[in-house]
Amino acid sequence: MSDLLKVQLTLSVAYRPNGLTAENLKSFLEAGIRNAIGNGLLTADTVAEVETYNMAVEVIQTVVPATGTCQSCGTPLLEGYCQDITCAYSDWPQSIPVADLMTLPAAELTQRYGVTRRLRIEAKVWDDSRVNEAGFDAALWFAQADSSDIESLQEIGWSGDYASDAVAEYYDGRHPEVTEVFNYIRAVRNTRAQTGFECSVDEDSAKAWLKVHRPGVRAILLCTANEVSLVEAQEPEIAGMWDWLDGEGNACAGSFATREEAALNAVAVLKLSEQ
Numbered sequence: 001m002s003d004l005l006k007v008q009l010t011l012s013v014a015y016r017p018n019g020l021t022a023e024n025l026k027s028f029l030e031a032g033i034r035n036a037i038g039n040g041l042l043t044a045d046t047v048a049e050v051e052t053y054n055m056a057v058e059v060i061q062t063v064v065p066a067t068g069t070c071q072s073c074g075t076p077l078l079e080g081y082c083q084d085i086t087c088a089y090s091d092w093p094q095s096i097p098v099a100d101l102m103t104l105p106a107a108e109l110t111q112r113y114g115v116t117r118r119l120r121i122e123a124k125v126w127d128d129s130r131v132n133e134a135g136f137d138a139a140l141w142f143a144q145a146d147s148s149d150i151e152s153l154q155e156i157g158w159s160g161d162y163a164s165d166a167v168a169e170y171y172d173g174r175h176p177e178v179t180e181v182f183n184y185i186r187a188v189r190n191t192r193a194q195t196g197f198e199c200s201v202d203e204d205s206a207k208a209w210l211k212v213h214r215p216g217v218r219a220i221l222l223c224t225a226n227e228v229s230l231v232e233a234q235e236p237e238i239a240g241m242w243d244w245l246d247g248e249g250n251a252c253a254g255s256f257a258t259r260e261e262a263a264l265n266a267v268a269v270l271k272l273s274e275q
């Protein structure tokens with residue numbers, strides 16, 4: 001028997017994924033090479049024989065979007081999304097080819113690219129003299145806010161008070177049009193035109209977003225709306241845990257580690273929903 005001779009091939013491929021995942025591309029590459037090996041790639045149908053071979057396909061570098069601007073309209077991206085709300089890409093990740101975005105129904109985009117339409121939280125800010133107004137997506141604020149800040153928003157009816165002012169202020173310097181509203185207010189400060197501002201958050205889109213992204217906070221809001229109290233356990237052995245209690249004497253069977261968990265349990269047990 002003759003000696004073994006080891007030969008190594010290094011093949012690296014830089015893909016432009018156009019919406020496909022790293023996992024997709026890995027499996028295409030591996031299947032393609034295995035298919036070629038099966039068809040005699042390694043010996044070119046000569047008398048040489050393959051004793052063994054090893055193949056490992058791995059992603060060595062994930063690709064970030066080439067630019068920070070929308071591939072359709074060129075608007076700078078905000079949190080990965082086109083911030084021009086009139087652009088088709090404002091609700092979908094840039095990984096989807098624009099031709100598909102225009103022609104395929106949402107369900108098919110989700111199936112093909114493994115992504116979903118972004119949930120927006122509609123919000124608006126305007127100065128009191130109504131010179132400027134800006135609509136914006138408040139999802140980013142909701143993603144980073146304390147539960148208590150979101151509860152305050154519900155308490156004030158989602159607009160026109162300190163809790164909603166804080167939402168708009170968060171986007172001052174982050175969102176161009178919101179920043180413009182605040183720039184105007186700063187420019188006319190200490191002049192006759194001095195003005196304040198107001199902000200309103202759309203309740204329905206906020207609740208829809210919370211249901212998906214922060215279900216525990218959503219449950220707390222439902223408890224409040226249904227007059228279910230979330231209370232810290234008083235017994236020393238379960239101090240720091242949370243209970244729920246409704247107005248009709250119903251209470252939880254056990255205590256929960258967090259207020260959100262207690263709220264989720266109350267929503268499930270009492271079948272709480274919007275009034």
Ligand SMILES: [Zn+2]
Nearest residue numbers: 070073082087
């Ligand atoms: Zn765009």
